[in-house]
Amino acid sequence: MTHAHADHDHDHGSDLSPVEARVRALESLLVEKGYVDPAALDALVEMYETRIGPHLGARVVARAWVDPAFRARLLADATPTIAELDIGGRGGEHMVAVENTPEVHNLVVCTLCSCYPWPVLGLPPVWYKAPPYRARAVIDPRGVLAEFGVSLPETTRITVWDSTAETRFMVLPMRPAGTEGFSEAALAALVTRDAMIGTGLPRAVPVLAPEMPA
Amino acid sequence: MTGPEPEKNFAAPWEAQVFALVVSLQDSGLFTWGEWAERLGAAIRPAGSAERPADYGHWLATLEGILAERAVADGASVAARTEAWLRASRATPHGEPIRLENDPHYRA
Structure with a gap:
């Protein structure tokens, strides 16, 4: 719906596309009616553009790889366990972590929309x-x-988890071989977004040397 | 389906604005995430045609539907305000910030 629009009107003025104008219309009406605060909107965009991302999930995975008690808590009750790392909030009120093993590979989807x-x-x-x-x-x-370049042994079962507005899943991937002695930070650098959705595996080749400081 | 290369969260600033509006309105209790998911899920399954992506264009349409239904902003006001922004845009010299006040029909 956001077609690159033709380059007419450039000589005469600015070029707001129809969708841009619709969004500005909604925002200006909602601000006038007091439903939203422009500063809060800017703060939200900044937060999701720069601060919230898969590097946070990677910390959770790395901790679970080095701390068996944390791993057990994560699999038993993910939301408070993730909160131990000061990670949580909107969209993560009811998290469930599912663990990959040689027998089971987990894959997360939202069949309804995009939870x-x-x-x-x-x-x-x-x-x-x-x-x-x-x-x-x-x-x-x-x-x-x-299609994502992941081929699993025929003997590995695949379990698909359907995230909803209420319950959202993350995959705890298997720790790659040859990472004994890695720091948590070095381990976290191996954990990709797709590994935590289940469409990928952690990086096999270390991108950080194990002796890199955290 | 594409590969695992990194992608930007928002393809354009308007997508980020729609996202922030929806999150902000949910924060303030206008709707729950359950309601949102249900409405978005319906919006991307139009009767008699193929399923659509749950992209920000459909977030926008879903939001407009909810705002009209809750009598927060009806379709006519949104359409009129959209036209005002388009007129303001055409009246704003290229490169300058577009303000609603630049609409020749603007009345404070």
Whole structure:
């Protein structure tokens, strides 16, 4: 709906697209009526543009890899356990962490729309919100994983979790081999967004040397 | 479906604005996330045609629907205000901030 519009009118004035004008219309009406505060809107954009993202979920995963008690708490009751790292809030009120093992690989989707664990992963990628992923993750998870370059042993079962507005899932991936002695920060650097959705695996090749300071 | 390359959260500033409006209105209790997901889920499943992406264009349409239904902003006011912004845009020299006051029909 946001077609790049033709370059008419450039000589005469500015170029607000119809969708931009509609959004400005809603915002200005809502501000006038006191429903929203422009400063709060700016703060929200800044927060989700710069501060909230998969680096937070990566910290949760890395902690679970090095601390078995934390891992057990995370799998038993994710929301308060994630909050131990000062991570949480909007969109993560009811988090569930599901653990990958050699026997089971977990894949997260929202078949209804685009429910996603914002506090640990930020906002969802475009493909997560698109009909092909929403539909095929359930019908053909192995095919979807193949498109993402993930091939699992035939003996590994795939479990698909459907996130909702109420319950949002994150995957606890398996710790890569050869990372013994890695610091938490070095481990976190191996954890990708897709690894926590289940459409990817952690990076196998360390991007940080284990002796890098945290 | 595309690969795992990093993507920006918002493809354009208006997407970020729509996101912030929806989050802010949910924060203030105009609707719950459950209601939002249900409405967005319906908006991306138009009768008789294929499912659509749950993108910010559909967030915008969903938000407009809820605001009209709750008598916060009806369709006619939104349409009139949209036209005012378009007139303001055309009346604003390129590169300068577009203000509603720049609309030749503007009355404070």
